[in-house]
Amino acid sequence: MLDIETLVIIFSLHQGQLQVLLCQGQGYPRLPGRLLQDGLTLEDNALACLKEHTSLPQAYLEQLYTYGDLQRRTQTGRLVSVAYFALLASDAIDQLPAQQQWHPVNDLPPLVHDHTDIVHYALRRLRYKLEYSAVGFELLPEAFSLSELQRTYEIILGETLDKRNFRRRILQAGIIEPTPHQRSGGEGRPARLYRYRPDAIAEVKARRLFP
Amino acid sequence: MLDIETLVIIFSLHQGQLQVLLCQGQGYPRLPGRLLQDGLTLEDNALACLKEHTSLPQAYLEQLYTYGDLQRRTQTGRLVSVAYFALLASDAIDQLPAQQQWHPVNDLPPLVHDHTDIVHYALRRLRYKLEYSAVGFELLPEAFSLSELQRTYEIILGETLDKRNFRRRILQAGIIEPTPHQRSGGEGRPARLYRYRPDAIAEVKARRLFP
DNA sequence: GCAAAAGTGTTACAGTTACACCCATGG
DNA sequence: CCATGGGTGTAACTGTAACACTTTTGC
Structure with missing residues (x-):
């Protein structure tokens, strides 16, 4: 049995820090994820995941990397994770239900699986991208x-x-x-x-x- | 039904040109691809694909992008394609069976599906990467x-x-x-x-x- | 000795960095 | 009037781009 999920690293600025949205995992917090649904493209599936966790239908979204190692499994079988990162404008954040689990990216708790590595990789890409593109505006x-x-x-x-x-x-x-x-x-x-x-x-x- | 394949854009220098390895598709040539095999990581699956088409067990290999639109299908169902690009050293090329279908990247025939776009995206990434990393040596x-x-x-x-x-x-x-x-x-x-x-x-x- | 490719420095210019003070507003 | 954050220009320096001739080999 083979499944695909989309993971979304959702960044936003909050209290002078770059923060990531986490949700409850097994034992440890984890990145928001969602199994790929029939009839949705990968990107639409990632957007649906974003909407589930933030109620926001739109955001800057970019594919990050696809993880397909053998440790990555659901209960029933093998799992491949397509990771995206999202940038939320700070005014959109303020209108959220506010019970979100935002965590400063510099001070993350231990996460399930390799999710910590994935966040760090996303941060590297974001920093890198800031230097040659106009991506910074997406957070304002x-x-x-x-x-x-x-x-x-x-x-x-x-x-x-x-x-x-x-x-x-x-x-x-x-x-x-x-x-x-x-x-x-x-x-x-x-x-x-x-x-x-x-x-x-x-x-x-x-x-x-x-x- | 859901399947995953790895596609590999195999680049090498040949006759003063950057060339791509193609194989026979349905009607048109296509990029080498391989359905993800149980027990192999995505990267190992891409390497296996490389070996099938070149007999070379090793090469510079880098994940490019994952394509998951709805047009992408096998006979039985939905397909997600994880694309990698590979760089072959020019001395390794010379020892190949030589019946390979190499095509100059600047003069490609029409390819199946969106494979032409994928090759062009790979070329963009290769050019870009050349400017900040030492990837050029992989072709020599x-x-x-x-x-x-x-x-x-x-x-x-x-x-x-x-x-x-x-x-x-x-x-x-x-x-x-x-x-x-x-x-x-x-x-x-x-x-x-x-x-x-x-x-x-x-x-x-x-x-x-x-x- | 000549054809063919390898090898070698300098100068002008452009872009980057470092740096300190005045301005407009609210209380 | 003072505290707070907004707004402004220049000079030294560093990195980049443009450019032509000499050297070594094979024939």
């Missing part, structure tokens, strides 16, 4: 300030960035545009809000290093 | 000259590279080392042979472009 609301964007990058990359250099580069890249609005209400000077330009080229070709 | 024999290495890069990338810059960068990266041997017998001055340093770090972190 539609309108955001440059400081919020910079904080997002810093949280994911785990390092601080220079404010002036960050702004210059992100604006020169032409992938965001100012909106007429400002974020006021907080302390300090109100920030101009920007939005991602949907017509911008999503992936900027990185300069070749080698050779 | 163990000992190679710098000119041969440069030609390999030029063929895959589809552009010419500056000889002096190429040499400086590849040597500075410290990923190859000279051997005491030379390649003589051809026309012109004999070339010093180099080999890949197995202790070198395989992936060089590309400079971040963004931001």
Whole structure:
């Protein structure tokens, strides 16, 4: 007997940290998963899994890797796991039932099977992808300030960035545009809000290093 | 009924071109594939597929993508295809039965299903990977000259590279080392042979472009 | 000695990094 | 008026790209 499941590593920003959604497994927490349903593509099945756990029908979703080792089994037989990772916008999170099990990716409890390795691999891919594509916006609301964007990058990359250099580069890249609005209400000077330009080229070709 | 197959896009250099191994499909040529066998991991199944078609037990092998749309079917039911790409060293090729169906990747015949798209995606990944990892060596024999290495890069990338810059960068990266041997017998001055340093770090972190 | 491929450095330019102060608002 | 976060430019440096001639071998 052979089964396929989709696993989804669901990332979001929360309390200044990158967090992952976990659910109850056998003994240990585990990644949300769902057996592949007849009539659904792999991606639709992953989206259905996302919806089961967050009620959100849509999100940035990308295939990560397919795991097919022999330890991977259901009760009845062999299992192959197709892992996806998802990025949730922080404003979407705030509207959730709030009884979710979010865990900071830097401080995960032990997980079932190899799920810890899978999360770490997803994080590696996310960091890597941040460096040559515009994927960081997926974690922010539609309108955001440059400081919020910079904080997002810093949280994911785990390092601080220079404010002036960050702004210059992100604006020169032409992938965001100012909106007429400002974020006021907080302390300090109100920030101009920007939005991602949907017509911008999503992936900027990185300069070749080698050779 | 649900089945899993592994597909393998087998690349090699041949006659100054990057070529792909195809086999006979229904009406059109197709990529080598093999239904997942009980007791084999996905990767071992892909290796078994490679061995069926080339008699080579080993090669550079990397998972590419898993295709799970609804058009993908066997006679009996649904099919999910886990695609891998393989790189064969050019000296290994020369020892093959030679009745293989190699096709230049730039001049493919029409293929069954979406196999043409899969090959093009594999090529994109190969090109991309060449820019930040040492994967180019996998297509060469163990000992190679710098000119041969440069030609390999030029063929895959589809552009010419500056000889002096190429040499400086590849040597500075410290990923190859000279051997005491030379390649003589051809026309012109004999070339010093180099080999890949197995202790070198395989992936060089590309400079971040963004931001 | 000539054809053919191997090998070798320097200079101009572009992109990256480092760095400190003034501005607008709310309380 | 002061605390808080927003916003701005320049100079040194580092890495990249462009470029032409000499060397070694076989015939």
